Amino acid sequence: MQAVNAARHLRAVDNLLPTQSNFLSQMITVQDLTRKYAHTTAVDHISFSVAKGQIVGFLGPNGAGKTTTMRMLTCFLPPTSGTAAVAGFDVLEQSLEVRKHIGYLPETPPLYPEMETAEYLRFVGRLKGLKGVELDKRVDYVCGRCAVADVKKKLLGKLSKGYRQRVGLAQAILHNPDVLILDEPTAGLDPKQINETRDLIKDLAGEHTIILSTHILPEVEQTCEHVIIINKGRVVATDSVANLQGRARDRETVVLEVAGRGAPLDPARVQQRLQRVAGVAQVRIKNQRNASAVFEAESRRGEMVRGDLARAVIESGWDLNELRPEAMSLEEIFLQLTGSDSAAAAAGKQPSEEAASAPQAAKESGAAAKEPQR
């Protein structure tokens, strides 16, 4: 709200100051934003802000209100109540200005199947106000940037999913907007394309403020600095990725690889020894080979046990090949914050399998969250 007021105030003294977007450090300010449909409230009084140059992950199960929020930020949907400002402009009252500052990639890239790639990009460029030499230059630039130069003359309807997504990204960055809003940019891509798209997005982060929505957690861990987690239309957490991980980590999980010195190792003995270290709640054998084994030790709440574990291994005459703390994955945090109890418990019970089971659980809890709305 402050930013909006500031922007309004600024307009009066427009000529004296640098452009608003340079002046304001908060690129996006959302205050009590609410959107109601006939019978449901898709977005319920959410507030957050995004600083200039940040790359923010908008995380939530399907049906949490991610797309609705993004549509309000891009002026596609007007909010039922509350305010949102992008680059200092209000989405309701200065909608055209906001749209000039935003590049938007909807969930399905908005492509005209009967157009050729270059023709399409030129059309979008004109729509965003580019013309002449500048238009040509920008089209060439984004084609190179998004790796679609080799399909310039192809019909959009005939492009593969990966190319379609990249053309969608290309049209979003075409007019060099301050803010990029990407709705599930990696949905439906194969793993290689997902990596390429993530790299591209990370690459773009320097020049643009980016909000990207996703329900895929590793994506946020890999690409974003900040996360906004929403569920059922409300913000459940907003923090940096590192802080969120730290916040949820009030106990330690340590992974150790222990080897016998020249002799075969008896994993059960090691397990027993580690179990006796003060503060350790539980030790599991994750993996065992001939001469070495990998253990996972979980500490009691509030205990830090890494040093003691290392000492115990060395003093018992074994080799310590590896010792690392395992950061709690965003998946667990996400489930704690949004998920149903059963899903969180399932993920907590078998941490060794969490990587495999948690996304499944996340999907289920997402589906569960969506069901009542139907």
Place this chain on the structure above:
Amino acid sequence: MRNIWIICRKELKSYFSSPIAYLLLTMFALIFGFFFWNAVGFFVVEGAEMQMTGQMGTMNINDQIIRPLLDNASVLGLFFIPMITMRLFAEEKRTGTIELLATSPVRDIEIILGKWFAALALYACLLLCSALNFAFLFRYGNPDWKPLAIGYLGLLLQAGGLLALGTFISTLTRNQIIAGAATFGLCLMLWVFAWVSGYDSATWATVLAYLSVVTHFNFFGEGVIHSKDAVFYLTVIFLGLFFTARSMESLRWRS
């Protein structure tokens, strides 16, 4: 202005880069050519008969060929207009490209006008096919060009109104078939309303007949511009575009 032109150009391109435009042009040219062939054939036979029987009558190309053909074109247009407008918004809604347009720094009204102008331009291309036929009359006869020009103006105004209504209907659905069928129904209704004046002169019948787009074409066909008719067409155009704008706005609130 620039934005209207950008949208209009894109729409024209997609008409002409798909078979739609060519199909419509071909069909219109064939059907209108058939009408023309009939009208001229009838005119020639009638003229020959008059000579043989020694009747003294006046033969007039304007009255006997051009005017009925313009009336035909006005009705023929009712069948083509739904096919021109049905995709305008329905397809954008279905493929999601409407999100691109609605989040670009372009006003809704500019999008609507751009699409409407493109539809009108395609319809003008159809009329051009009919003009080719008339060109033969000027080559071999000596008709008056002014009533013809006014007739074309009337056709464009009439189509403008119906195209605006069709554009409006296209914003209501994401299914082209529904948009097309509804527009076609509306066009037909606005045509047959004129028939009630044939047997009833009560107020409701007069009002209904007045609403018919075809009644208002009669004078244009004769080469006379009645301000009443021109105002009627302009009102329909305005209303159609106005409804479209409101519908697009409610699209944002509802979707």
